[in-house]
Amino acid sequence: MKTVPKTKATKYNSPKRMIELSRRVTDKLNAHPHVQWLESPHAQLFVHQNFLSDADCALLIDMIEADSAPSSVYETMKSEDFRTSYSCNVKIDDPDIQRIEKSIADLMGLDNDHSEVLQGQRYEVGQEFKDHHDFFHESEQYWKNEQPNGGQRSWTAMAYLNEPEEGGATAFPNLDYQVKPRKGMLLIWNNMGLDGRPNLNTLHAGTPVVKGTKYIITKWFRLNRWHGRPVTITV
Ligand SMILES: O=C(O)CCC(=O)C(=O)O
Numbered sequence: 501m502k503t504v505p506k507t508k509a510t511k512y513n514s515p516k517r518m519i520e521l522s523r524r525v526t527d528k529l530n531a532h533p534h535v536q537w538l539e540s541p542h543a544q545l546f547v548h549q550n551f552l553s554d555a556d557c558a559l560l561i562d563m564i565e566a567d568s569a570p571s572s573v574y575e576t577m578k579s580e581d582f583r584t585s586y587s588c589n590v591k592i593d594d595p596d597i598q599r600i601e602k603s604i605a606d607l608m609g610l611d612n613d614h615s616e617v618l619q620g621q622r623y624e625v626g627q628e629f630k631d632h633h634d635f636f637h638e639s640e641q642y643w644k645n646e647q648p649n650g651g652q653r654s655w656t657a658m659a660y661l662n663e664p665e666e667g668g669a670t671a672f673p674n675l676d677y678q679v680k681p682r683k684g685m686l687l688i689w690n691n692m693g694l695d696g697r698p699n700l701n702t703l704h705a706g707t708p709v710v711k712g713t714k715y716i717i718t719k720w721f722r723l724n725r726w727h728g729r730p731v732t733i734t735v
């Protein structure tokens with residue numbers, strides 16, 4: 501696996517604890533009858549084809565749509581120009597959201613309070629999320645702020661809420677994988693390598709939607725407890 505140059509091991513990125521997490525999650529997922537391992541020597545990726553019910557997909561889409569109304573919205577990443585989709589943090593105190601969040605954390609054997617607030621995204625035709633890593637690049641300025649706020653991102657879970665008519669696949673260029681959106685499907689991967697350090701081969705993109713609309717939810721887990729609260733912007 502291709503990993504980043506060695507940085508100092510701290511409680512915010514501890515490779516030892518990342519390796520423990522990796523074992524815990526892979527054991528849990530490998531034992532699950534409906535989870536498939538997407539075989540790759542370069543990264544740990546899994547898929548659950550039928551994770552979310554149609555009703556849950558519908559209520560999540562409704563929530564993403566409602567959030568785009570000109571009222572009070574949560575917004576964190578809109579400023580990143582490589583991400584042209586519309587994104588929102590869903591209502592964290594909604595009982596359905598809490599149930600869905602818990603079901604993802606339970607499936608993976610991870611603590612829900614180590615994950616960031618569930619994020620919803622809508623991509624219209626032409627919108628995309630260009631090549632990026634979900635882990636934090638520890639040489640960047642933002643890493644200082646993220647350290648006490650849960651530390652490094654460990655695992656990602658993302659679910660497709662619908663199927664755009666064309667385009668919108670999630671591409672992993674270093675792994676030669678393109679995952680085509682399927683309604684209710686959950687895609688899970690480890691952002692760390694087998695050495696417990698950020699794995700550059702997890703580079704991925706939400707490719708442009710060609711026809712239709714794409715809706716997803718993403719959940720990023722941290723090594724430690726996440727204390728972040730979304731910033732509220734009133735439009
Ligand atoms: O839209 C996609 O397929 C990828 C989304 C993604 O990479 C993310 O939310 O971190």
Ligand SMILES: [Fe+2]
Nearest residue numbers: 632633634704
């Ligand atoms: Fe991502």
